[in-house]
C-alpha cells in the first residue's frame with residue numbers, strides 16, 4: 001500500500017513509519033520542524049501544499065498523525081487550534097476521499113468533560129478546552145466522509161520515541177537531574193503505549209474499520225499514580241515529585257478529571273494495548289541509543 005504519513009517525525013507517526021515500513025508498505029512521510037532523514041517537509045499551515053502533496057503522491061491511504069498537540073498553547077489561540085487540529089486535517093481528508101484514498105487520524109480523551117469516565121465511543125462529548133473543541137469538530141467533519149475515514153481517540157501516549165518528549169521522558173529526566181516536577185493528583189486517564197497505538201491503527205486499517213475507536217491502554221490511572229509507576233520502574237524516589245490538585249496547578253487549559261476511555265470495542269476487534277507496568281518496562285528496554293529512539 002502507498003501511504004502518505006503526515007507527522008512521521010512525531011511520536012505516534014514515528015511508530016507508524018516503522019510499522020508500515022516493516023510491513024512492506026511504501027511510506028511517504030513528512031515532518032514540520034524536526035528534520036528526519038527520508039522525510040519531506042510539510043507544514044499544515046501551508047494549505048495550498050496539502051492538496052498538492054495528495055495529488056502528487058497519489059496514496060491509497062492518508063494518515064495524519066500531525067497536529068498542534070500543546071494543549072495549553074492551544075488555549076491562547078483558538079483560531080490556530082481550529083485550523084491545525086481540525087480544518088487542515090479535514091482538508092487532507094477530503095483531498096484523500098476525492099482520490100479514492102482512505103483516511104486515518106487521531107482524536108483525544110479531551111473531547112469529554114471528565115465528569116464520569118470511563119466513556120464509550122458513543123457517549124456525549126463536552127470538551128472543556130480549545131484543543132478538545134477542535135478535535136470534536138474534526139470528529140464531526142470526518143463523520144461526513146463515512147466509511148472512508150477512521151479516527152482513533154487516544155490518551156497520554158508514552159513509550160520510546162525519537163524526540164523523547166513525552167510525559168515519562170520528562171519525568172525521568174527531571175527527577176534524575178534533581179529538578180522540580182509537578183503532577184496532578186486528580187486527572188484520571190488511560191495511558192497508552194505508543195507502539196501499541198500504532199499497531200492498533202494498522203490492525204484497524206487492515207480490518208477496514210471506520211468511524212471513532214478508542215485506542216488507549218486498559219488502566220484508568222490518576223497522573224499521580226502513573227508517575228508513581230514510572231518511579232517504581234525507573235527506580236526513582238517518588239517523593240521527589242510534587243503532587244497537587246488540578247485546581248492548584250494553574251494550567252491554561254481546563255482538564256477533564258475523570259476521562260478514562262472504555263476500550264471494549266477495540267478488545268472485541270481482537271486488539272489490545274498493553275497496561276502501564278508492562279508498557280513502562282518495554283520503554284525501559286527500548287529507549288537505548290542503538291534503537292533509534294531517544295535514550296532514557
Ligand SMILES: NC(=O)c1ccc[n+]([C@@H]2O[C@H](COP(=O)([O-])OP(=O)(O)OC[C@H]3O[C@@H](n4cnc5c(N)ncnc54)[C@H](OP(=O)(O)O)[C@@H]3O)[C@@H](O)[C@H]2O)c1
Pocket residue numbers: 006007008009010011012013030031032033034035042043044045064065066067068069084106107108109153154155156157158
Ligand atoms: N500524545 C498524546 O498523548 C495524544 C493524546 C491524544 C491525542 N493525540 C493525537 O495524536 C496525534 C499524534 O500525537 P503525537 O503524540 O504523536 O504528537 P507529536 O509527537 O507532538 O507529533 C506531532 C507531529 O505533528 C507534526 N506537526 C506539528 N505541527 C505541524 C504543522 N503545523 N504542520 C505539519 N506537521 C506538524 C510534528 O512535526 P515536527 O515534530 O517535525 O514539528 C510531528 O510530526 C495528534 O493528532 C494528537 O493530537 C496525542
